[in-house]
Amino acid sequence: MRIPALCLLLLGLSACTAATTNAPADEAHAGAPLPFIEDDYGRALAEAKAKGLPLFVDVWAPWCHTCRSMKAYVLSDKALARHAGRFVWLEVNTDLTQNAAFQEKYPVEFWPTLYVIDPRQEKALLRFAGSATVAQLEKLFEDGERAYKGGVTGAEALLARGDALYGEGRSAEAAETLAEALAEAPADWSRRGRAVESLLTALYGAKQYEPCARKALEELPRTPRSLSWANGALMGLSCALALPADHAAAKELRGATEAKVAEALAPPAIEMAADDRSGLYEVRVAAREAEKDEAGVKALAEEWLTYLEGEAAKAPNPDARSVFDSHRMVAAMKLGAPERVIPAIEQSEKDLPQDYNPPARLATLYRLKGRLDDALAASDRALARVQGARRLTVLSGRADIHLARKDSAAAVKTLEEAIAFAKTLPASQVSPRAVAGLEKKLAGLQAEAAQK
Known part of the structure; x- marks a missing residue:
């Protein structure tokens, strides 16, 4: 789902990795409908130039449940095979330091992000944040090709221009251009839903939260009821939730946009992936929390968890089933019942032994249940598997386990290790806010120790 909540609100808990993360490219993509090159921008760029084709990039991370859902339920769809010759295909795992140069050139705000890049100028023609259905992907393919070839006019040209501006990180200018596209387009424009999603995402990226929420309420009545409509409602509520608590219009906009998400x-059911529907529950829970509605939070969390348990039971394989682990975990924690999901995540660790996410989650769940020895052992297993900046999150959780064990010295040492490790990582792959959080946590512990 194309929202901050998809992998940002759950950054410390989310998961979106494949069991084949470290497999050779040929093995990982054997039988796949699209011939993705793994983690080699130079090779993909050279191939795109040689073939005279645009480059399609899937930017993902092993902690992003929506990325995992895309891999398990969309990018694996055999119906996509007929598009294999339209682009050169690249996937970029942002956990890997070898991809730092790509991230520096093409910064990522949301996971997953889909790019269409013109290899002639190494210029982003299109940047789409979040998940997509097969049908949405096919429209993105068309839009990317149109931008590459040029020649479009009217609303289509404005959409292409807005896509390019957003791809360049110029969110405010992109929002202005996309608003022009919607104003100029006919009422039955086939790209209206996609343009609304793109506009709201650009407004969020520009931190124009009130205009974003109001634009969602303005545009949704003119947008056909569809996945794009649902994503627009969700994006509008995400923007309303980003407003300061004392903002004069915050409560009004939260209420109006939450009503759209509830709708x-x-x-009648909107066709969407289970992960997308789960995102709607997630942001509604956040809205109820903002209203300090404890009963509403509990009721929604129970409905959410029950839904996810049913979807997980229908998953075709362990990798697809684990798509739901992070949201199941959060819903159970909102209910105050972490034990409800422990067996499922223990099973995920058995089924996906190379994935660091199940033991990292178990470390948190065991800590919450007071099983501190088990929590520390799970943290050990996660640290043995995790790569890149994600190690910081695992180390932060490990410090919490030490604190629960009343071992402040070990917690301090762990946080110092995390901060030292952060300094070894490429700047494009480290969140300054995450490092600041670690430093604040460490300073607090050191101050407590000095007072004793």
């Missing part, structure tokens, strides 16, 4: 969840 998206209600019959």
